[in-house]
Amino acid sequence: MTEHKKFEEVTISSEMIFKGKIISLQVDQVRLPNGGTASREIVKHPGAVAVIPLLGDKMIVVEQYRKPLEKSQVEIPAGKLDSGEEPLKAALRELEEETGFRTDNIRLVSSFSTSPGFADEIIHLYIAEDLVKGTANPDDDEFLDCEAITLEQAQQYMREGRISDAKTIMAVWAWQLYKLTGQI
C-alpha cells in the first residue's frame, strides 16, 4: 500500500494524556498545509479482528453489553489483538473463544479504520466458512450469547437497532454481496 501524504500535518509536539488498559490518548500540535497550527486529539488502540462466520445459510453472531452505548448489541465475533499477535491467528482465536467454532477456510475481506478523525484503530475483517465444532471459552469479564441468524433476520435486527455497529453492518452487506455476486 502506497502511503499518501497529501495535505500532510507535521507534528510539532505531542502530549500523552492517558495510558489505559486498552486505549491511550494523546494530543498533538500540528503544522497545517497553509503554515497555521491546530491541535489533534488522538486515541491509540492496539487494533482488532472481526470474523463473518458462515454456517450454511446462517451467520453466527454474539450478543453482549456495550458500556459506551449503555445497551446490549448483536455483533459478529471480534476482539482486540494481543501484543504482537498476528491478525489471522487472533481471528481464529476470537472465533473459537466466542462461538466455539474453528475452521481452516478463512480469508481477509478488508482491513479498515473505524474512526480516522480521532483514532488509529484498525479492524481486520475476515470471512470464515466450513466451520467445525471446537470449544467456546470467553474471557473472564466477557458475557455473551451466541446465535445463528439468516440474512433476513440480520436485516430485521438492523431495522430494530439490535445490530447497529459498523463492522457488523459491513458483515451483513458483505454477506449479501457474496450471496448476490459469488465474491467479496
Add this chain to the structure above:
Amino acid sequence: MTEHKKFEEVTISSEMIFKGKIISLQVDQVRLPNGGTASREIVKHPGAVAVIPLLGDKMIVVEQYRKPLEKSQVEIPAGKLDSGEEPLKAALRELEEETGFRTDNIRLVSSFSTSPGFADEIIHLYIAEDLVKGTANPDDDEFLDCEAITLEQAQQYMREGRISDAKTIMAVWAWQLYKLTGQI
C-alpha cells in the same frame, strides 16, 4: 428502537480524565453480571454525519489528511454534529461545504456506532441523489480535494488502501447493493 440491557454493566463510579475540543475520555468502574467489577475506558464523541453523494454513475469523494493514521485518505463527505444540530441538516451542510453540491433528495441509510467497545460515536449515513451546484466552503483547518469516481475506481481505491475507513467502505458496498437490487 427497544433498548436491550442483557448482561448490563452497572456504573459504580465514573472519572472524567480529559475534556478536549472534540472528544472527552472517562473511565467507569462497573459491576459485571457475575457480581465482579471491571473498568471501562470510554471516549465520548458528539456524533457525526456522512453522505453517499451520487452524481450520475459516480460518487463524490474527498481526499484529506488523517493525523491518527498519518496518511491521506479518500472518504465520503462527513463531519461532526454541531451542538444541538439535527443530523439531516448537518448532512446537507457538510455535503455542500466539502463538495459544493446541494440536494433535496437525501435519505438516511443507517445510524451506526463506529467503535462500540471504547467509544459512543454514532455516524448517521445518508444517500444523496439529484445533486445540484451550490458553494464549497471547507472549515479553516480543513484541506481537501474533491473527486467523482465510478464504482470500479472506488473498488480499485479500496484495493490500494486509499479508501480504507469503515464509513467509506460501507458507502461503496451500499452503492453496489443499490445498483444490484434497486434498494438500500
